[in-house]
Amino acid sequence: MTGPQPVLSVQDLSIRFRMRDGAYVQAVSGARLDLAAGECLALVGESGCGKSVLASALLGLLPGNAETAGSAFIGDLDLLAADERTLARTVRGRRVGLVPQSPAAHLTPVRTVRSQLEETVRELTGVRRGPRLRAAAEEAAERAAFPAGHLDRHPHELSGGLAQRAATALALVGDAPLLLADEPTTGLDRDLVERTVDELRRHIGAERALLLITHDLAAAERIADRVAVMYASRIVELADTADFFGSPGPRHPYARGLLDALPEREFTPIPGMPPELGALPAGCAFAARCDRATGICGTRPALADGVACHHPATVPLEAPRA
Template sequence: MMSALAVQNLSVAIRGTLLVDGVSFDVGPGECLAIVGESGAGKTLTAAALLGLRPDAARVTAEVLNIDGVDARDFSETDWRALRGSRVGLVSQDALVSLDPLRRVGAEVAEPLAIHTRLSRSERRDRAIELLEAVSMTDAARRAGQYPHELSGGLRQRALIASALAGEPAVLVADEPTTALDATVQARVLALLRSIADAGTAVVFISHDIAAVRRVADRVMVMRAGRVIEQGAVADVFGAPQEEYTRALIAATTHEPRSDRFGLGDAVLTGVEVSKSFSGVPAVDDASFTLLQGQTLGIVGESGSGKTTLARMIVGVERPDSGELRWSGGTHRVQLVHQNPLGAFDPRWTIGRSLREALEAGGVPRSVRAARVAALMAEVGLEPALSRRRPAELSGGQRQRAAIARALAADPDVLVLDEPVSALDPSVREKVLQLLWRLQRDRELTMIFISHDLDVVAAVSDDVLVMQDGVVVEQGTVAAVFAAPQHPFTQELLAASAGGV
């Protein structure tokens, strides 16, 4: 069978620096090839080359670059525009950014039809609805008339996939399409991608999520520093990896639920039937829980489940409409670590200035702030020189460490972490988790850890609250809840967590 996509000795260089070095692979119709690796591995640049989307100043060369029978090595931008959408489609990571916020979803899905077909406007509209139905979007006709911001993350991603499929491409490139999605939504999108491959499309699936790759891909290609270091059938590569790097990637995404509960003290915080509504819509409904000294309490649930609203009430940003949050033993200092540290820092300020501001707010004298900044940087494993950089000049892992350092500047008793590692590569995520374990031990911190990643929650938490539609539907020790979930929603979450925990 002829390959839908054939690549030999693909290289991408920018200003003389080789970022993709001699990559070769092929994908047949009905097959899914996953490309895995950490940030900087070259996987996204490789995907971009398949679509003619090279960065400015990039030089792309290949001995073979054959897409659905077409030799694309010497293509102009005009040639690529004709190929994109008709023979190769793209599903990117952030559907909210990729979809035009000013256009209705149906018009967005129909755009490739206007470019690559001679269908009339009404025919394109009807076909757009058919495509939305094909990606299992409920009430597709109504959704087609909505704007992207009116759809959930999972529905936006389905709309993006429908748009990519509109031109009936032979090759579909999916670049981190499930990174920001909840477990159940992620499972549905992965199942959709698998069904697209089974229907005959060649799918290139780019991800750092090993569990997702296990779920959707036939073969996997592991990249590091621009080179392919290992490739083969998913079962072979992940079952018996030959490279130490591959073994480390796999180990960083597999954790056993914590079973030890040593050193936990008395109750620090008790939530008694806490409720919060916005515009009459309940966000948290009669939530009750207990947080112990030295404990890590995990909170899991889908988007809109109320977990972030509950966290905002705990840190005092929101006030409950009813119920009570009872702090024990006097005043407690609580700090929040946001999901997106790049958005949480002032982009104009250096990291050092942000830390000094936090120390000033905590009453630390000016004379000792410089020394405290250096100590905080060292405590979270950052070189002191990095304090002179702005947030955009740091890697994702470095920014998250800096965000933790700023939270620690206030010397908190309780640290609330809202999706603190969701955007990080496996090994970087593992280092941040190890940092949190060490900080908890050294500072005797109590932590609340919010995440949609059940494997991460299993790794760091003593106890877990499972939330659905604002209600705590199940709670208990992580080991007990994950081993024998009692509520149907918890069972669904665990089943949907790609690869399980």
């Protein structure tokens, strides 16, 4: 007997960009992940590892020089195979809500936040006019901790944090089955980070899922059920949050290095730099930075039992300092 169908199922997703000189940049390589209703999965990793490219693929927002392979199903719809008409009319906002990384580019600069919320409410909920429309827009703002006193301001009059909360409010309007939050805490202080991610978590309920793309490991630990670690285009570890941040801790040396770099832990940076996505090695992309590397690391490890490493850690990670 099989379980319920996942909200999102990504299988062997690869994305590369063809450059003008004919070379390719491999942004995502063979990504696999399932996201169940009621679940939050945090996708973490250094800048440039491919996290936001994966998110753009799910919304059909890749540039024209992108080439994709694999599949990404939401329900019975393969998002990678859907045409622009389908994506625009039935996916964006309705089946996938987006909290963008750059809200300034997502908000219309010549319209107030209120008018943009009301337009989104009309489009996605069927509430057309009058007090109900106004109330629905204000409720959406409140859900994202956006202050009512700023609703009649234009985006350029907002701080970065307020712009992020306005974009979050827009994403929550349609109650989409999948909420995709791409660095939703950028520019927010810690109290607002916690309030924002808590609201995103409340959005999940029993029937929805959240894919949280973030550099903020504290935010991931706070609300995620599982953590996927991405490095140099590849998912290298997938673990339950309690295991990842507690005991036994991460098993991939890179994932372990991410935690060791935190101020409340070892505060030790990972040596070296990640490889260029246009010149990825055939084997383990982390081998050049890894003190566990041996000759076998010249071959690419598969993601097996939640980790893509020939020499996964087995010793529990030291607990953070009090």
